[in-house]
Amino acid sequence: MIAVLIVLVVFGSIFGGSALITSIAGQNKLRLLQEKRAIAELETAAKRPAPLLAPTLSDPHAAPVLALKLPEPQRSQALGLLCQIQDAPAGLDARSTYLVKQTQADYLPQTLRAYLDLTDGARQRLATQGMDAQTLLSEQLDLMTQGVREALKLDHAAADRMLTQGRFLRERFQGAAELGELSLPEPHSRVPLDKV
Incomplete structure (x- = not known):
């Protein structure tokens, strides 16, 4: 009788343990899928151009209000920087934005x-x-003006796309050439349609 109980306990733990392992593996796959979906949503949101916030002049700490309190030529520098920011195109990449x-x-x-x-x-x-x-103050305003000007010139997203395309092509064609997948038929030979 005790031997039967031991056998039942052993089989129960084996089958119960495999069900537990299967359950954990399923949970991990679900978690990975959820993480991939969240990352994809963030990437999609990052690709959408976000509008720049319009400064509120009622806020006494807003940059335009503060800039008007500066002496010349720093006032002109600060207002020029604000104009540069306001004129920024809407389609900037995420880093520049x-x-x-x-x-x-x-x-x-x-x-x-x-x-x-x-x-x-x-x-x-x-x-x-x-x-x-x-x-x-002039030096600090110059630093920000130069930084914004450079950010507006750069298009990180286009550069990233170009690098991604290059990596894809290297993987596709270098790997395929090494494996012999790029064997093309002779230019003048005819290949039957059922072989294509």
Whole structure:
């Protein structure tokens, strides 16, 4: 009787264990499919051009409002950068769009606030170190302007597509040539239709 119970326990654990393994494997496949679907949705969303946010002039911390408080020529620099951002095409790739949006929403306003929040003591401290606040602001505005200009020139998505196509062609044709899959019929020989 005990031997029968032992045999039942052994067979039960084998069949129950394989069902458990099958269940886990199925869950893993489902999880992988869900992850692939989520990645595909993110890639699709990234391919859609996202509109740039229009600055709200009612916000006292918005870059246009802050730019108007600057002395010349920094005011013109900041407003020129804002115009460059506003004129950015809608079909930018994801990296360029991110840089332009961040410059408009974060980098430029923070830079302008840092300058406008300088106290007389802070200006004196900069002066003792041989730095002028207006010159520093101009340099920072130049850096952002150059960065945005370069981002607008670059098309990362087109370059990525070209690299992807090159990898595909290398895999397809180099691998096929090595395996002998690219055997074409002689130009003047006739191949029966049932052989094609």
